[in-house]
Structure formats: structure tokens, C-alpha cells
Amino acid sequence: MRTHILGYPRIGSKRELKKACEQYWSGRTSLQDLLETGKNLSLQHWMLQQEAGIDLIPCNDFSYYDQVLDMSLSVGAIPARYQELIDKDSYSEMDLYFAMARGYQKDGLDITAMEMTKWFDTNYHYIVPEFHKNQQFRFFSQKIINEFIRAKQAGINAKPVITGLVTYLLLGKEKEDGFDKLDLAPKLLLVYTEILKELESHGAQWIQFDEPFLALDLSDKAKETYKWVYHEIRKQFPDLKFIIATYFEGLKDNLSLAVSLPMDVLHIDLVRSPEQLDEVLKVIPGSLSLSLGVVDGRNIWKNDLEKSLRFIKKTVNALGTERVLIAPSCSLLHSPFDLDIEKNEKVLSPEIKQWMAFAKQKLYEVAALKALASGIVNSKIQEQYIENTKSIVSRKTSPLIHNKTVKERIEAITPKDSQRKNTFNIRKEAQQKVLQLPLFPTTTIGSFPQTQEVRNWRAKFKKGEVTAEQYDTLLKKETEIAIHWQEEIGIDVLVHGEFERNDMVEYFGEQLAGFAFTQNGWVQSYGSRCVKPPVIYGDVYRPNPMTVYWSEYAQSLSKKWVKGMLTGPVTILQWSFVRDDQPRSVTCQQIALAIRDEVQDLEKAGIKIIQIDEPAIREGLPLRKEEWQNYLKWAVEAFKISASGVEDSTQIHTHMCYSEFNDIIQNIAEMDADVITIECSRSQMELLNAFADFKYPNEIGPGVYDIHSPRVPSKEEMVELLKKAQAVIPAHQLWVNPDCGLKTRHWDETEKALTAMVEAAKEASASYVTEEKLNNHWL
Ligand code: GLN
Ligand code: ZN
Numbered sequence: 171m172r173t174h175i176l177g178y179p180r181i182g183s184k185r186e187l188k189k190a191c192e193q194y195w196s197g198r199t200s201l202q203d204l205l206e207t208g209k210n211l212s213l214q215h216w217m218l219q220q221e222a223g224i225d226l227i228p229c230n231d232f233s234y235y236d237q238v239l240d241m242s243l244s245v246g247a248i249p250a251r252y253q254e255l256i257d258k259d260s261y262s263e264m265d266l267y268f269a270m271a272r273g274y275q276k277d278g279l280d281i282t283a284m285e286m287t288k289w290f291d292t293n294y295h296y297i298v299p300e301f302h303k304n305q306q307f308r309f310f311s312q313k314i315i316n317e318f319i320r321a322k323q324a325g326i327n328a329k330p331v332i333t334g335l336v337t338y339l340l341l342g343k344e345k346e347d348g349f350d351k352l353d354l355a356p357k358l359l360l361v362y363t364e365i366l367k368e369l370e371s372h373g374a375q376w377i378q379f380d381e382p383f384l385a386l387d388l389s390d391k392a393k394e395t396y397k398w399v400y401h402e403i404r405k406q407f408p409d410l411k412f413i414i415a416t417y418f419e420g421l422k423d424n425l426s427l428a429v430s431l432p433m434d435v436l437h438i439d440l441v442r443s444p445e446q447l448d449e450v451l452k453v454i455p456g457s458l459s460l461s462l463g464v465v466d467g468r469n470i471w472k473n474d475l476e477k478s479l480r481f482i483k484k485t486v487n488a489l490g491t492e493r494v495l496i497a498p499s500c501s502l503l504h505s506p507f508d509l510d511i512e513k514n515e516k517v518l519s520p521e522i523k524q525w526m527a528f529a530k531q532k533l534y535e536v537a538a539l540k541a542l543a544s545g546i547v548n549s550k551i552q553e554q555y556i557e558n559t560k561s562i563v564s565r566k567t568s569p570l571i572h573n574k575t576v577k578e579r580i581e582a583i584t585p586k587d588s589q590r591k592n593t594f595n596i597r598k599e600a601q602q603k604v605l606q607l608p609l610f611p612t613t614t615i616g617s618f619p620q621t622q623e624v625r626n627w628r629a630k631f632k633k634g635e636v637t638a639e640q641y642d643t644l645l646k647k648e649t650e651i652a653i654h655w656q657e658e659i660g661i662d663v664l665v666h667g668e669f670e671r672n673d674m675v676e677y678f679g680e681q682l683a684g685f686a687f688t689q690n691g692w693v694q695s696y697g698s699r700c701v702k703p704p705v706i707y708g709d710v711y712r713p714n715p716m717t718v719y720w721s722e723y724a725q726s727l728s729k730k731w732v733k734g735m736l737t738g739p740v741t742i743l744q745w746s747f748v749r750d751d752q753p754r755s756v757t758c759q760q761i762a763l764a765i766r767d768e769v770q771d772l773e774k775a776g777i778k779i780i781q782i783d784e785p786a787i788r789e790g791l792p793l794r795k796e797e798w799q800n801y802l803k804w805a806v807e808a809f810k811i812s813a814s815g816v817e818d819s820t821q822i823h824t825h826m827c828y829s830e831f832n833d834i835i836q837n838i839a840e841m842d843a844d845v846i847t848i849e850c851s852r853s854q855m856e857l858l859n860a861f862a863d864f865k866y867p868n869e870i871g872p873g874v875y876d877i878h879s880p881r882v883p884s885k886e887e888m889v890e891l892l893k894k895a896q897a898v899i900p901a902h903q904l905w906v907n908p909d910c911g912l913k914t915r916h917w918d919e920t921e922k923a924l925t926a927m928v929e930a931a932k933e934a935s936a937s938y939v940t941e942e943k944l945n946n947h948w949l
Pocket of ligand 2: 615
């Protein structure tokens with residue numbers, strides 16, 4: 171029996187990598203410094219795993235930005251627009267790498283970033299590979315090899331983790347018509363072969379191919395590609411041991427395909443799909459070993475060792491110990507780092523903490539499972555086992571978790587609770603009467619840049635170095651400046667700037683019952699950005715209003731409308747670590763009722779426009795199509811419960827980003843928000859075609875510039891995008907706004923960009939009016 175892990179988080183227990191990257195980007199440190207930090211981190215992580223007793227330790231799971239981007243650089247899938255950068259005298263591979271991730275606007279060059287999107291149903295984002303018809307690949311970056319060698323120097327014969335060839339292709343995007351990305355497999359295989367040869371020559375024995383797509387709905391062609399690719403690889407590398415890793419779903423209809431691939435180990439996710447074990451055991455051929463993903467890589471609850479042992483024993487009985495590997499369900503990239511460093515009992519009480527395990531603790535769970543299953547139990551393991559049993563029982567029975575009033579309110583929900591009083595057309599009239607908005611109204615998504623100063627105040631406030639009163643005054647000043655500045659540049663619907671918020675979910679969680687927090691429970695979201703998801707451990711309700719104070723204050727500063735700003739129930743659910751002792755849908759309903767209370771209180775306080783952000787609704791979509799409608803039904807209903815307690819004249823906005831929405835457009839329309847602002851610019855408004863084909867009835871603000879890049883857009887660019895938008899959506903339905911909140915940007919970029927955006931809206935509006943006049947004249 172062997173233990174292994176599919177990947178380890180790389181950002182560092184104190185987010186060292188984030189800091190090192192950001193310092194390097196801002197020019198404060200050298201490339202040397204950055205690489206030093208990276209090397210130290212991966213070394214530390216290897217050592218940790220070794221100490222915990224993990225048998226097969228991965229390498230190349232480390233990344234400075236994203237593992238898919240790493241792969242693109244490894245196989246030389248570098249879009250042509252970066253050639254200018256490669257041609258420069260002072261060219262460095264890392265600068266190219268970061269330019270692909272973040273865009274490049276320096277030394278007279280102006281190159282846009284590559285697209286970014288969600289990694290399956292997680293909150294991790296990867297950089298989407300771009301493919302062309304005559305796509306060429308070549309063994310470009312040596313990163314995989316270098317990491318393997320470094321591990322070897324540290325005394326570890328590591329298992330390189332490589333994005334599987336088919337998954338890599340399926341993750342990418344065809345940038346022109348007339349070909350199918352899967353047809354690139356033979357060309358790409360040549361490069362994979364080179365990489366494998368090189369690894370083998372350095373002494374690699376194990377290779378892990380991540381093929382999560384093997385657990386998803388596959389076309390016949392994709393299935394054929396799987397067969398072809400892995401038979402070819404086997405033919406060329408008879409001696410390497412290959413692990414093919416699936417996760418986030420069960421193999422289901424791909425089971426026979428998966429077990430037919432001539433690999434050595436198949437990894438399956440038994441947390442997401444425990445029922446697949448029996449099916450797999452029925453058909454697994456004698457040549458294949460099975461890696462059991464029993465420790466949840468996506469959540470923070472302690473493993474129920476007893477339950478996992480049942481899976482392991484069953485497998486050992488069927489296959490024998492030699493053919494069994496024990497592992498977390500997926501890469502620990504999605505787990506926070508180390509529970510041991512959580513010391514603040516005010517936010518995480520000892521009772522709740524003892525129910526939890528982070529990445530480091532999960533290593534020990536995996537190791538303990540092996541010891542327990544093979545009967546080699548020392549006193550330490552015995553202790554761990556007893557303590558585990560105790561905390562599993564305590565969590566099942568704790569009075570901290572259950573609240574009668576909440577449960578009764580859930581029981582009492584009726585269909586009326588998720589319906590606005592009237593249809594959109596009637597509401598629109600009532601709203602326009604009050605709001606009096608111009609054509610192409612401009613707005614932003616909510617947050618403004620959070621300067622170091624603002625963050626410092628919050629840190630000091632939390633430490634008690636600044637009083638609540640001082641903190642309040644500082645935030646008020648910041649808000650006031652933001653309000654007046656928006657008035658000055660001519661934005662139509664203002665926002666208060668969200669300076670009081672650390673994070674759009676944590677801010678609400680902190681004020682809701684049923685949530686606990688960590689101090690260092692960071693998980694990578696994209697590049698250097700991390701999130702610290704709250705932990706929903708018990709029934710949720712809202713003891714007090716959460717945002718009324720700030721919205722009321724901001725509105726008092728201006729005659730223009732200021733939007734109330736809330737995070738929606740699905741997003742709060744999606745971006746938290748959730749209970750696994752009740753269905754997600756029920757937890758979501760509880761949150762929806764809490765947000766509904768808040769929406770009603772904002773309305774009472776005179777806030778006329780309320781935005782309920784649901785950026786995460788798409789990512790909550792199950793990976794298998796057959797489960798979509800069930801999810802969408804409860805998710806849309808939860809949003810509507812939160813939004814429907816108000817008068818017709820109150821305008822409800824929602825906001826979505828990071829995803830492709832074409833396939834759920836019908837459900838987005840069912841959410842019935844009066845206005846939706848949505849990310850669009852990186853895909854050049856492609857998304858709008860879906861809204862147009864569907865004849866989306868309500869108002870829509872397609873983002874006209876990308877806020878994930880420091881690049882400042884020109885007015886002309888945005889006018890162009892607005893024209894594209896008008897070609898498919900009637901002008902009176904359109905709003906003008908950026909792609910997302912501006913929290914991560916700098917003020918100087920933001921000032922330039924928004925000023926240009928307002929000008930673009932004015933220009934679009936003027937030319938629309940002239941055109942209308944012309945049209946009428948000709949009529
Ligand atoms: N209102 C939030 C903000 O502007 C929305 C963020 C998001 O969609 N991710 O920060
Ligand atoms: Zn957004």
C-alpha cells in the first residue's frame with residue numbers, strides 16, 4: 171500500500187509567494203528574489219510531506235501563477251502577440267510568463283493578457299490556452315525538468331504532475347474557426363514525449379497525468395483521443411509508471427474507457443462520488459492499481475477515518491494491498507495550509523477547530539489511514555485515531571450547530587417568497603419614474619481600490635491599535651472622497667466603494683450566525699490573489715443589519731443614487747467551506763433569508779438600487795449536465811428569495827463574472843434581476859450573442875474593460891465595444907460599467923479608466939441620438 175498526494179498548495183502558509191510575486195511585479199525586488207522564495211517554498215512543502223510519511227511526493231505542482239499556464243509555456247503554446255516581447259533584448263522567460271497572465275504595458279509595448287476562467291467547479295482560475303488552426307508546439311520551458319532535478323537534489327524521487335494531454339486541449343480555446351482542438355493531439359504528443367523522455371533520463375519513475383475531464387461528459391471524439399493518446403504514450407514508455415488522476419466527479423459512463431487505458435494507477439474521487447468504488451472494483455483489470463481519494467481536498471472537515479477505512483478495506487479485499495494507494499480526493503491546492511497556526515479563539519473556537527483539518531493535517535490523515543489499514547499502528551497513530559473518533563461524534567451532536575427558529579422559517583417558505591410583485595415591464599416603468607436615468611447609464615461594480623492605507627487601518631483596528639470610532643472616521647472620509655470623485659467624473663449610479671470590507675463573503679459571514687473564521691486559511695484564487703473562505707458550521711441567520719449603516723451614510727452624501735451592495739446567497743455558499751452534514755440547497759436557503767432581511771432593511775432606509783452580487787452562480791453548476799437543472803432550480807430560487815421582498819420601484823441589480831454564461835442564459839433570465847452587470851471584455855463581447863439570441867428581456871451592463879489587468883483601456887476601445895454591444899442588444903437596455911469590482915486595482919489606473927469609460931458612454935449616447943434623428947428624418 172502506498173500514500174501519495176495529487177498536489178500541494180503553493181502560496182505558502184503566510185502567503186509568501188503572493189508577497190514575493192507582487193513585490194517583483196512592482197519592481198521592488200529582483201527576479202532572483204522571487205525565484206529564491208519559490209524554491210524555498212517548494213522545498214519546504216516536500217519536506218513536510220516527507221515528514222508526514224507520504225510515499226509518492228509530487229513535483230511540478232508548484233507554480234508561480236497557474237499550472238495550466240505553466241503547461242502552455244512548457245509546450246510552447248505562446249500566442250503570437252507575445253513575440254514582440256520574446257524579441258526584446260532584455261527578454262526573460264518569467265516576464266513572458268507573467269505577461270501572458272497579466273498583460274504587458276511597458277517600454278512602448280501594449281499586449282493584452284490571456285483569458286482566465288474557473289478551474290472546473292472550484293474558485294481557482296486558470297489561464298486559458300489559445301489554439302490556432304496551424305498551431306505549433308515545441309518543448310519551450312524547462313520548468314518541469316528543473317523541478318524534478320531540484321527535488322532529486324533534495325533527496326526525493328518526485329512524481330512530476332503534468333496536466334494530461336487531453337485535459338490540456340479541452341481546457342483551451344480555439345481562436346479561429348475551421349478546426350477542432352482535439353485534432354492537435356498528435357502534434358502535442360510529440361512535445362509530451364520529449365518531456366517524458368527528458369524526465370525519464372533524469373531518473374523519474376512515476377508520472378501523474380491530471381485528467382479531470384475523464385470524469386466529465388465526453389464527446390465520442392474526446393473518448394477516441396483518450397484511447398489513442400494513452401496507448402501511444404504507453405508504447406513509447408513501457409517502463410514509466412503512470413498515474414491517471416480523475417477528480418471532482420465520478421467516472422460514470424466513462425468508467426470502461428478509464429479502466430481500459432494502459433496506465434498503472436487510476437485515481438478516483440471518493441468524496442464527490444463514493445458510489446463509484448463498487449462499480450470500479452467490478453471492472454478494474456489486473457494490470458491497474460487503484461488510488462482512493464478518500465480525504466476531502468476541497469473542504470476543511472476532519473476526515474472520518476472509520477468511514478475511509480471501510481473503503482480501503484473493501485478495496486484491499488478485492489485487489490490486495492499491493493494495488494492500493496491512499497490519497498486526498500484531489501490536489502490540496504484547494505485546501506488552506508495549516509490549522510496549527512490558527513490561534514485566535516475569538517474567530518475560531520476550540521470546539522469548532524477540533525472538527526477541522528487543513529492541507530498539512532490532511533497529510534497526516536492520509537498517512538494514518540495507511541497505518542491503520544495495514545495494521546502498523548504505533549501509539550501516535552492510536553492517539554490520533556481515538557481523538558478523531560471523538561471529534562467526529564462531537565460534531566454530529568453539538569448544540570452549536572442547530573437552531574430551531576431557522577429550521578422553522580425554512581419550513582415556512584412559500585413560492586410567493588421568490589416572486590417580485592410584478593413583471594419586469596411594470597417594474598421598469600415604476601423604477602424609471604423614480605430613478606430618471608439617462609441612456610447608457612454608467613456605474614461600477616462596487617469596490618474601489620483598497621489602498622495599503624485602508625488595509626492598514628483595518629489591520630490596526632482588528633488588533634485594537636485603532637478604536638472603532640477612529641476606524642469609522644477614516645472609512646467615512648475614504649467613502650466621501652469616492653462619492654465626490656464619482657460625481658465629478660460624471661458616473662450616473664454611484665457606489666460607496668466597499669472600503670469597510672475585507673472580502674465580499676467574509677464581510678457578511680462575520681455578521682451572520684453559523685459562520686466561523688480563520689486567520690490564515692488562505693486558498694489561491696488566481697495568480698497571487700487568495701481568498702479566505704469562511705466556515706459555515708451551523709444554521710445561518712442575521713442577528714443585525716449588516717450594510718445599512720454604510721449605504722445610508724453614502725447616500726446622504728449625494729443627490730445621485732448610490733447602490734446598496736450585497737453578496738448573494740449562492741455566492742456566499744459557494745465561496746465558503748460548507749457543512750457536509752446537510753444538503754447545500756438548505757444552507758443556501760438559510761443564507762437567502764438572511765440576505766432578504768438585509769434587502770428589506772436597505773429599502774426601508776431609502777436605498778433605491780440594490781445590487782446582489784452572484785459571481786459564483788455559474789461555478790456552482792455541477793460538472794455533469796444531468797445534474798444541472800436540479801442545482802439551477804434551487805440556486806435561482808435562493809437568489810429570488812433574497813431579492814423579491816421589495817417594491818416594484820426598487821431596482822435590483824445582480825453582477826456576474828469570471829465565467830462563460832451562454833449555457834445558463836435561460837436561468838439567468840429567470841433570476842429576473844432588473845439589471846445584470848456582467849464580465850465581457852476579455853472575450854470581446856462574444857457573450858452578448860447569447861443574450862441577443864435569447865432576447866434577454868431585462869437590462870444588461872456588459873463590462874467594457876478588464877479589471878483583472880493593470881492595463882488602462884482607451885476610450886476608443888470602449889466605444890468600439892459599446893458599438894458591438896448595440897449591434898446585438900437594444901440601446902435602451904444597455905448599461906456601461908467595468909467587468910468587475912476595482913478593489914485590486916490602483917487609484918491612478920482606476921481614475922484614468924473610469925474617466926475614459928464615462929467619455930465612451932457619452933460618445934456612444936451622442937452618436938446613438940444622432941443616428942436616431944437621422945433615421946427618423948429618413949422615415
Ligand atoms: N461588489 C463586488 C466588488 O465590486 C463584486 C466583486 C465580484 O464580483 N467578484 O468588489
Ligand atoms: Zn465580478
